[in-house]
Amino acid sequence: MKILFVSYRLSGGGAERVISVLSNQIEQMGHDVGVLLYKRTPDEYALSGNVSVLELETFYSEAIGNPVSRKLGRIRGIRKLVSEYKPDVIIPFLDSMVIETYHATRGMNIPVIATVRNNPEKSNRFDRGYRNYVLKRCSSVFLQTEDQRRYFSERIRKNSFVVPNPVNEQMLNLGRTRVQHNGIKNIVTCGRLEKQKNHKLLIEAMVYVHNIYPDVRLSIYGEGTEKENLQQMIQDNHAQEYVYLMGRTSQVDKVLNEADLFVLSSDFEGMPNALMEAMACGIPCISTDCPTGPRELIGNNERGGLVPVGDTEKMAGAICEMISNNNRASELGKVAHNYLETFYAPQEIARKLLEEISKRR
Numbered sequence: 001m002k003i004l005f006v007s008y009r010l011s012g013g014g015a016e017r018v019i020s021v022l023s024n025q026i027e028q029m030g031h032d033v034g035v036l037l038y039k040r041t042p043d044e045y046a047l048s049g050n051v052s053v054l055e056l057e058t059f060y061s062e063a064i065g066n067p068v069s070r071k072l073g074r075i076r077g078i079r080k081l082v083s084e085y086k087p088d089v090i091i092p093f094l095d096s097m098v099i100e101t102y103h104a105t106r107g108m109n110i111p112v113i114a115t116v117r118n119n120p121e122k123s124n125r126f127d128r129g130y131r132n133y134v135l136k137r138c139s140s141v142f143l144q145t146e147d148q149r150r151y152f153s154e155r156i157r158k159n160s161f162v163v164p165n166p167v168n169e170q171m172l173n174l175g176r177t178r179v180q181h182n183g184i185k186n187i188v189t190c191g192r193l194e195k196q197k198n199h200k201l202l203i204e205a206m207v208y209v210h211n212i213y214p215d216v217r218l219s220i221y222g223e224g225t226e227k228e229n230l231q232q233m234i235q236d237n238h239a240q241e242y243v244y245l246m247g248r249t250s251q252v253d254k255v256l257n258e259a260d261l262f263v264l265s266s267d268f269e270g271m272p273n274a275l276m277e278a279m280a281c282g283i284p285c286i287s288t289d290c291p292t293g294p295r296e297l298i299g300n301n302e303r304g305g306l307v308p309v310g311d312t313e314k315m316a317g318a319i320c321e322m323i324s325n326n327n328r329a330s331e332l333g334k335v336a337h338n339y340l341e342t343f344y345a346p347q348e349i350a351r352k353l354l355e356e357i358s359k360r361r
Helices: 014-028 067-085 095-104 125-135 146-151 154-158 169-177 199-212 227-236 252-258 273-280 294-298 312-324 326-343 346-359
Strands: 002-007 032-037 052-055 089-092 113-115 140-143 160-162 186-190 217-221 243-247 261-264 285-288 305-307
Touching: 002 014, 002 067, 002 095, 014 032, 014 273, 014 346, 032 067, 052 067, 067 095, 089 095, 089 113, 095 113, 095 125, 140 146, 140 346, 146 160, 154 160, 169 252, 169 273, 169 326, 186 199, 186 252, 186 273, 199 217, 199 227, 199 312, 217 252, 227 243, 252 273, 261 273, 261 312, 273 285, 273 294, 273 326, 285 294, 285 312, 285 326, 294 305, 294 326, 305 312, 312 326
Parallel strands: 002 032, 002 089, 032 052, 113 140, 140 160, 186 217, 186 261, 217 243, 261 285, 285 305
Antiparallel strands: none
């Protein structure tokens, strides 16, 4: 089988990391895999040398024309690259790539399996309507969680399937060899500095935690439009000595391996890859019970801690509870790792995806 993934780029986000993991794993299983990229970047996730990379920038420039002409240029470029590559199936990631790939391949008789990579409710009414119009006309819809599936109309639900994200094998390896940490001093979170991630909640919670455990620190990894606001919030709360904005890192494995506790404070997610990777590493984890994904991963607090969305007091309490009961926290980390290794290993997720693709060819 010849599979073509489509992505804006191959760096910086959870969807991009999923494409790299799936591409490498499916190629190892004996299939031809290509990745069509709108834009190349220096810090791309690694791909096997046998995975083909198709560059859309060859056919158009973002510096020329207006938004309409550039969109038409992308659609023409996608059609040209698909005609040359001749895939058996195309899987575009993220809404804009789904829509443009759908229009680019009309009449080519190549199945397009659309994807939904975030909470499907969190966009404006027009965008949701246009996206759903396209989803109804694609060969199928590839979802990450059952919560996502429940959002859609019966027509889309019937033509959809759920396969969760794979977790990086490197993170599973770290979890297999992780040595129990003696106490919780180093709390970590990773994610874009955007309102969706609600890092403000976590900083507020840390102010409470600091009053009880003054030697505990929080490191926030990521970049985004909320950086200045978050830095100001840290200064206003005199938290510079225990809350740090670390910027983007290319050494997520090292960061997670040194962490004692991972916390996700999002208002909503698709399937939170950062939480998955932390759990795979065997790190005790806390997450808001946001739609969609954390509850499927953590369960009813048996593989970590869940707190209500936006509840600073409950978040601070959950963190303090983990700190005060390190043995319980370490056990939760082990249980989480075993769960991720059983159900989210790359080979298992790739096998499920290939089964679903085969049904729809």
